[in-house]
Amino acid sequence: MTRIRLENVTKVFGPVVAVDHVSLDIESGEFFTIIGPSGCGKSTTLRVIAGFEVPEEGHVYFDDVDVTFKKPYERNTAMVFQNYALWPHMTVFENVAYGLRLRKFSEDEIRRRVKEVLEMVGLEGLENRYPLQLSGGQQQRVALARALVVEPQVLLLDEPLSNLDAKMRVEMREELKNLQRRLNITTVYVTHDQIEALSLSDRIAVMNKGKILQVGKPDELYFRPATLFVADFLGRSNILDGEVIEVLEPHKVLVRVPDLGADIVASTYNMIRGRVKIVVRPEGIQTAGFDVIENVFDAEVENVMFLGDKLEVRLRVGGASMIAYMPNTMRLAKGDKVKIHIPPDRIVALQV
Amino acid sequence: MKPRLTSNSSQDAEAGVRSYSLSHALFFGLIAAVIYYIAYEITAPNTPLPRARYGSIGGPEYIAWLIALLFPVLIFYKGADYSKVKFSFSWSFLSIISYIYVPMILLLRIPGLPRAVAILLSSLLAASFLYSADEFWRNFKASRAVGIKTPFSKRVRTALFRLDALLIVFITLGTTILVVFLLVPVVLILLNAFTPPVGEPFYANFKRVFTARKYVSLFRFATEKPWTFVTSETGYKTLVITGVNHGILLNSLINSVIVTTVATLLGVLVAFVLARYRFPGKGVIRLLAVVPLFVTPFVNSYAVRLLFGAQGPISWVTERLFGFDVEIRALAGVTIAQIMAFYPIVYLNAYAGFLGVDPTLEEQAENLGAKGFRLFRTVTLPLALPGIAAGSIIVFIFSLEDLGAPIVFQEQRLMSYKIYQTFTTEIGTTLPEAAALAFVMLALAVVGFLAIKSYVGLRSYAMVAKGGRWKSRERKLGPVGLILVYFLLLPLIIWTMMPQLTVIMMALNMTPANAFKPSLEGATLKYFLSLFKNPDVFIYVKNTVTYALTAVVFAVVISIMVAYSVSRGRIRVLSQTLDALGTIPLAIPGLVVALGYFYFFHRLFTGTALDPLSGPTTFQAWVVLITAYTIRKMPFVLRSVYAGLQQVHENLEEAAMNLGATRRRTVFGIVLPLIITYLVSGAVVGFIYVSTEVSTSITIGGLRPDQAPMTFYMMDVFQGGHLEGIQIAAAMGLLLILIQLAAILLIVVGLKQSYAFIGA
Ligand SMILES: Nc1ncnc2c1ncn2[C@@H]1O[C@H](COP(=O)(O)OP(=O)(O)OP(=O)(O)O)[C@@H](O)[C@H]1O
């Protein structure tokens, strides 16, 4: 049960600013995810927390204790590496027992705890195998067991699922979540997979070019992105140019969108004016019923793709081309004319 | 037009920029030099000019200098591609040489051809200087452009955080050992080189080395012909080939350049055929081709002397065809012996290079229409070049420092022999002239080495010596090719392994010691067994084995410290320094090491038992020998440890430290167990290199014969000229062959590692 606080952390590699004045508060017991495109500094942030990198600026606190200059082996963190980093010359048992050996537990105690943790991750009976004799998923579990067995203050996971196949990834995702809930251990998780981030996390930080752009609960980030980058990065978005012409309510504005050839009502969570971008999620576009008059447009179907659980439809709305998800039972074909409706709370206007 | 400085020359050239190449600069530099030289020869025919004439400003010389220096500047601003200076091996070699040569000639006011050459090189010097200046300027601007500026104190703090107790110990201990035992001896050589005879200027020794007729003589005496026909009283006609003589310095250069060139061509050819073609018997030929790599000092060259002697197989043929014998002596003999011994080094490196070329790259090129020699020249060769270049430079250095062939062929007009001779005959003085010579030799070797390092390092091909990761493309050989392989390549390869065979036959008394006459009649194990039975001989075997074992243990320990600090230390400056210190012994000729250690122990331990001059009964040669072996052969061990550490992902260590292991526990508990096979193979390779070491063994060992190793005995046989010993020396050669065979088997079969360990 440890709170982690990063204060203005900056890490520079030569000309690259890998982490740029990052401040984060991670609650104890929280499942916190850092997501961002490749090379944005996620791993580096994690490595600063683990103590493998020391920041040029800023501080790292565990429960108000400044650990910035503590060596990795003086912090009680446990990391699961993307490549698992299992020691190939040791058996599964030896790998898992290593941390306990360092902590000078008795042999009996070590055996008991290793057995326990291997059961927890579902690896009973594989104690005497070598890592190279295990499948990717099994190796991943060994790495997790090795990290968990020492009962760390903080669990650090660097894209632990990225080397697994799609099915395995879904399974492990659930297991990981359950395990974390059960142990209630502060966890920092790094990924560039939005589904993982959205489904696992209590809170998410979106990172780009070394900077944290937004921190929030998964649904907050999804429905109320603070920047265009966040909107684009999490989920799919239709993005159109517009200009604010009137503020209707504290969170409602009227935006003129030239491409649609119309004025629309959109939600906003900041003070905005002038030129803006509007963001519409594909599932926010509905076929219009008869009782709405606001935000209703004529559209023509340009293309239909059957995705299984839904249809992905490319629509031409005025001068704009937009993607919409429709129920898979709908019969649509190229050239069909439809009326669409976008509820104001599904349109977010962002300052450019 | 703006200067063109990008490294991507070919693309830019196509972009329509008129590109004056470096060869233009050189061409004009050459013309300037020739004009100058002719003018010089007319005005002052071969007599040393009064000093006053050089001191004054003006005169044709300075104009020539000016032209030569201005040309590169001129062409630079017309848009020449000076990046070539940096990116091509031979150019960077020449320009590094010119950095040393030009100021030296200028400083020493040496007239004549050396000066004309200096003028020629000066254009290169200016070119590379301009290039570096421009590079520096651009880097400087780029670094200023980066937004964030971390204060120096914070950078230091961050850097220091990377260090912990163990790393500090590794780095300081490693650096100290290398500085004390590597740099100090070299500096002592330099000090002695600049100790002139009384009353002469400080550079007198160097001036002598660069100008005296003994060292540099441009014109041949009428009596010195490269070959002559000799008729004995009995009417036998013999063609004696001796080779040229242009003075010690030039002889060495000529010999090494020829050896390197021929060995490279031969090695690349053999490698290409073996890497790219399929034919029956290829496996056997591949094995036979590495036989010359078995090092058997002295006896090997002696065997070459017999093979090319009046009673050798060549003479047998020429006598029947043309009616005269052939005998190879002096420089010609040295050259041939070295080519035969060293070409497999290039072959192995080139072979790995060719295998390392990703076949899809070639297929891509073929797809675009490249075929045959064009494909080879434009795709295959450039990709394999770093490996080949690495092999060549090793051959260059080996040839420069080799003592075996010169001693056996009694060619005293070579740098290595001259240093050795001065060492043995003038022992007791401080040998300033030998020191100057050693320093020149060191400079040549180090320059070549640095050039190759900057060249290979700059290319990001990074495919060197990692052959065999993919299935290489092999084509079937046509009938003409098959004939060429079986009637040209195979005999060639068999011929180059003949010296080793002859040594074995001599050791078993299957051929007499003074002629090549194989017969099974006298075959006996007597000589080989006497190595162990005869106490007078066994002492040498015992010395070699104990020294080699001890030195290898030290070398492994130092290598671990150096390699680990370099690959994990993460403080750039420190790592690079340590890396350079650890690899540079590769480029230091053995005689330089020997001379350096002589000064080192003579000066710092004067009067103790470690002083080489303390007398043949008190001097403890073993200490000096083991130290020298350790440092000199460490790079080979180091290379293996590096390779091992490269296999260990840094995450593996971080995982341990993350779980609470200190650096010490991580290194000893995780890293070393993981690279144990590399440590063993490094040690084995080190053992081979130490047990066949010549230079220090015969110089330092010669000061205390009863503590000397095998190679000293082998040398003594040929210096002393007693025939009886030749078979015993050959038996030692056989023993060394067996040791090397066992080592290779251990590495390849036991540890399943590549055996292409000779080379950079
Ligand atoms: N040891 C290092 N030396 C130099 N540059 C580094 C180092 N480690 C990271 N970087 C640079 O810092 C930046 C951030 O790297 P980081 O590994 O944190 O990215 P990431 O977000 O984890 O990316 P990915 O999703 O690809 O793993 C990158 O530009 C990277 O090149």
Ligand SMILES: [Mg+2]
């Ligand atoms: Mg990463």
